Amino acid sequence: MVDFGFGLVPSSRINLDLFDKGKYEELAALEPDVRICMACGSCTAVCTAGKFEPTSLREAIEDIKNARADKALQMLEPCQLCGKCSMVCPRGINTRHLILSINKIYSEK
Ligand code: SF4
Numbered sequence: 001m002v003d004f005g006f007g008l009v010p011s012s013r014i015n016l017d018l019f020d021k022g023k024y025e026e027l028a029a030l031e032p033d034v035r036i037c038m039a040c041g042s043c044t045a046v047c048t049a050g051k052f053e054p055t056s057l058r059e060a061i062e063d064i065k066n067a068r069a070d071k072a073l074q075m076l077e078p079c080q081l082c083g084k085c086s087m088v089c090p091r092g093i094n095t096r097h098l099i100l101s102i103n104k105i106y107s108e109k
């Protein structure tokens, strides 16, 4: 590997060998819309819980796609399932249902 004299800090490294494709496919079978999220952040901008806790559905979806399911679950923990995010999602994603499915699938060992 070429040494450029700098590198990523460990917390920014993504080890895609840890990506659980099985669980992602299970999630996508239940919630095909997870594939059409365009990471616009509208959901995060209006999030009720996000005003008090670090909560972001946009980030959670990206975390799942980047082999960081644990971080995604942590990110969604304060979610109150209020549904505001589903009202603003430009892709019309049923975000509450998606959040429930993420919690269900990724909490199972
Ligand atoms: S508002 Fe919808 S499309 Fe935008 S980041 Fe959230 S879930 Fe994805």
Ligand code: SF4
Pocket (backbone or CB within 6 Å): 043, 046, 047, 048, 049, 050, 055, 057, 078, 079, 080, 081, 082, 083, 084, 085, 086, 095, 096
């Ligand atoms: S359903 Fe959860 S993620 Fe969506 S706006 Fe409400 S608290 Fe935030």
